[in-house]
Amino acid sequence: MAIKTAAPDTAQFEFRGRTGEWFGIWITNLLLTIVTIGIYSAWAKVRAKKYFYQNTYVAGRNFDYHATGLQILIGRLIFVAGLVVFSLLSSIPVVGLVMIIGLLFLIPWLLVRSIRFNAIMSSWSNVRFGFDGQPGNAFMVFMLYPVLTAFTLYLAAPFADRAQRRFVINNHRLGKAPFAFDSGIGAFYKAFFAAIGWVILMTVIFLTLSGTTVFMLISDPEALERNPQAAFSIIAGFYLYAFVAFFPAATIYQAFIRNTIFNGSMLDGKHQFVSNVKPLQLVWIAISNVFVVIFTLGLMLPWAQIRIARYNAVHTQLKAGGSLDDFVGKIEAQGGALGDAYTDIEAVDIGLPI
Amino acid sequence: MGATYGQTSAIIQGRAFPPMQSRSITAQMRMDGITVNVIAEDGAIICTCPRQSVRFDDPIGSAPRRATLPDGTLFETTDHKTVESAFGDTPGSIIHKLERLHPRMVGFIAVAIAATWVIWRYGLDILAAGALAITPPQVVDAIDAGTLQTIDFVIAVPTQSTAEERAIAQGVFDTLLATLDDDIRAAHDFRLEFRAMPGLGPNALALPGGTVIMTDEFMRLFPSEDIQAGVLAHEIGHVVEQHGLRQLYRSVGIAVLVALIAGDTVPIVEEILLEGNVLLSLTFSRRSENEADEFGVDLAQQAGYDPAGLITFFDWLQDEMGDTSSWLSTHPSSAERVDRLRALTEAQ
Numbered sequence: 001m002a003i004k005t006a007a008p009d010t011a012q013f014e015f016r017g018r019t020g021e022w023f024g025i026w027i028t029n030l031l032l033t034i035v036t037i038g039i040y041s042a043w044a045k046v047r048a049k050k051y052f053y054q055n056t057y058v059a060g061r062n063f064d065y066h067a068t069g070l071q072i073l074i075g076r077l078i079f080v081a082g083l084v085v086f087s088l089l090s091s092i093p094v095v096g097l098v099m100i101i102g103l104l105f106l107i108p109w110l111l112v113r114s115i116r117f118n119a120i121m122s123s124w125s126n127v128r129f130g131f132d133g134q135p136g137n138a139f140m141v142f143m144l145y146p147v148l149t150a151f152t153l154y155l156a157a158p159f160a161d162r163a164q165r166r167f168v169i170n171n172h173r174l175g176k177a178p179f180a181f182d183s184g185i186g187a188f189y190k191a192f193f194a195a196i197g198w199v200i201l202m203t204v205i206f207l208t209l210s211g212t213t214v215f216m217l218i219s220d221p222e223a224l225e226r227n228p229q230a231a232f233s234i235i236a237g238f239y240l241y242a243f244v245a246f247f248p249a250a251t252i253y254q255a256f257i258r259n260t261i262f263n264g265s266m267l268d269g270k271h272q273f274v275s276n277v278k279p280l281q282l283v284w285i286a287i288s289n290v291f292v293v294i295f296t297l298g299l300m301l302p303w304a305q306i307r308i309a310r311y312n313a314v315h316t317q318l319k320a321g322g323s324l325d326d327f328v329g330k331i332e333a334q335g336g337a338l339g340d341a342y343t344d345i346e347a348v349d350i351g352l353p354i
Numbered sequence: 355m356g357a358t359y360g361q362t363s364a365i366i367q368g369r370a371f372p373p374m375q376s377r378s379i380t381a382q383m384r385m386d387g388i389t390v391n392v393i394a395e396d397g398a399i400i401c402t403c404p405r406q407s408v409r410f411d412d413p414i415g416s417a418p419r420r421a422t423l424p425d426g427t428l429f430e431t432t433d434h435k436t437v438e439s440a441f442g443d444t445p446g447s448i449i450h451k452l453e454r455l456h457p458r459m460v461g462f463i464a465v466a467i468a469a470t471w472v473i474w475r476y477g478l479d480i481l482a483a484g485a486l487a488i489t490p491p492q493v494v495d496a497i498d499a500g501t502l503q504t505i506d507f508v509i510a511v512p513t514q515s516t517a518e519e520r521a522i523a524q525g526v527f528d529t530l531l532a533t534l535d536d537d538i539r540a541a542h543d544f545r546l547e548f549r550a551m552p553g554l555g556p557n558a559l560a561l562p563g564g565t566v567i568m569t570d571e572f573m574r575l576f577p578s579e580d581i582q583a584g585v586l587a588h589e590i591g592h593v594v595e596q597h598g599l600r601q602l603y604r605s606v607g608i609a610v611l612v613a614l615i616a617g618d619t620v621p622i623v624e625e626i627l628l629e630g631n632v633l634l635s636l637t638f639s640r641r642s643e644n645e646a647d648e649f650g651v652d653l654a655q656q657a658g659y660d661p662a663g664l665i666t667f668f669d670w671l672q673d674e675m676g677d678t679s680s681w682l683s684t685h686p687s688s689a690e691r692v693d694r695l696r697a698l699t700e701a702q
Contacts, residue, residue, distance in 0.1 A: 021415040024453040031462045033615050034469045037477060041614040047414055054417035061378060062418065080610055084485060087606050088493055092500035125378065126371035126428045175374070329374030345613040
């Protein structure tokens, strides 16, 4: 076999999934999940993850996801039982308070378990990922820092975000090869202000278009009660404003951060990543996806998901600084899927932009 | 190739990865009788194993098929046909066939919609009833005790009612309880508490375990036993039908189901569904009020009180508060309730 170790080799990320195929899997997942009152969701998750992982290639080698439906189901059952007990006990006022304090410490532990579980259940080119983050550090970056940024009127939020990304990425491994991420704070502020800039722009546009109505409301709040028709259109207008202002802002932020993270990450000290997604293109994709999905009552969702996966893959490369044949796996201690159930059911975003 | 399952030999082109290594080796899997060999391009044998130890992963879409061999070697191929003919179906193959794009998927959509409706209409109630059945009574008592403490701390002050006023209300409460079936009475820890709650006005409220609180303002404004019986019987209805806990379990159930079913979809869908859930729980709340009204009218009448007592109360409430109820309210409008109650009492 030829030995290729010379100049950095650029390997393109590829997504080979197809809309029709994914639609069939998706609708079957949905149907079986509903008729089994949610139990099949564990297997549905595995099939969905496997489909997207196995169809994502770098340098001609794909990813894979190895958790079984039963593992996921057990994690979810334990989590739901805990959730029921928690909701019941928090109806007792004092106990509820104690439990909320307990949650502050439980959540970082669950988060770390979730990231670890997902890492060791994922592989690329036959080598499993790993994660070594500790709950103590997770408590700092996920619980403490966000609270502290509140005292800076969230102006320090980019610092907290960078700390979270560092924690997540720097504790990841591919087998024994560590990931390393660092970036100046400037890139995070750029993303932050771009998102805020969008919100301000949309607010100005909205006030200009509906200015008289809003000012009339402020000066004469009782006008609403006299005219319920107007009240309805104002509520609708407010939702529209929230949608065009905040949803794209979040997309813009994520796009900038994705580029920052990939471009600032290194694997095993020699392989680099490149991401060049365009924030406004992603805004267009995200907004048009939402409209298409809504107007087809959800049926085009698989199409929208494939579209995003393709876009992301096309805009991502690996600059290999050596042979990709040298990664070696590590025997990982197994862990249950309880943390994974937590991040799934509570829809927690860990912030890995893969 | 193209032979049926059970054939004795087959060659599958693909690639192999040594155990726990990323090294990719172009290779073929040769099946001869009961033996399987994975052979590299240069002819070197990577792995030899018995045929029955080779298990391919379940097929998903047209993604490559993979088999992890006993020594840990991973073999991967895109030759789906030969894998199927040589090694047959896996347990997941049924799902894979179901997933193939086909007109029957219109049926899938219809069944999914119908099943969603059935779950919403009956499934949640059954789940909530199951959870209620296994809820330890000690927890329910603790909820009552804790909530009462909070009420005392936040909005209530000790009662300033006279012993006489309290005796009337307690008498009505005891008469109503005596009318209940023995097993229902024994299942709850019924207790009447008196508090002054200037912020709440004339009102009564029930906690899940059976504690019913009546305000001084209520006793002062409505000394009539019939009216007190109507309102207290309504509150007892909430306790007996376990509306509080039932609603709690329902909302946990909906939140989990929405997360499981819509979790993988775009986040916005989950938000919309959860917002819808708030509206649905309001419907449930209004339904509960109507159920408690019916229960209350029944109980008051059986205990020998004028069932129109509750109507008088709602008439007063309507005059005092006006009618603002809609699909955004936790309670049906007073006018609506009066109409329903009139129909009910006249029917009896």
